[in-house]
Amino acid sequence: MDVGSVEDVPTVLVLPCEPRPVRLMNTVWADRHGVHEALTVPADLARWLTATCLTHPESTVTATDLHTAITLRDALRRLAALKTQDTRPAARSAIHDIDAAVHVVNQTAATGPCRDTLDVLGDRLRLRPTAPTADPAIALATVAAEAIALLTAPDLILNACHAPGCVLYFIKDHPRREWCSTACGNRARAARHYRRHHPTPNSATEAP
């Protein structure tokens, strides 16, 4: 993956309503200038971990934590590509081997205890999310454990966004949701409209 870096990366702004494992996948994002890496220095990861309620703002993030996060992110993107049959060239993960990706997720999850707890409210059972920790390694283990649950949940549909140039993933939370965002939907419709009115010899027979 050819990943550039830019100033003022919207590390915490990309699809903030997605579950944390998907938000980690989406720390690789793209615009019309190309594909970007949102986690370039430990401070980027520190911001991401705080914004996703995984660590306290004052916790120290090291270069090792950053490496762990990027490796986990690349493993999750590889498994997301497998699950969504994603062939977008720009979205290709730095990790190609499926077994290696599975190993990374399991190894990362194993470095921290599962800290979710069961809670009861009246007659409803619910999961009480993990409280923020001071340790980034435990925070990343939490994301890995959440990813295992998310990637194997029978009722969750992970999608790759096929708008032009997009490299993001999202949970299909509505049957008609086709794109990661309204902006991508608008761009995809504009591209479709353009192709219809400017047919090339190869696309002249394309279905509307």
Ligand SMILES: [Zn+2]
């Ligand atoms: Zn998109």
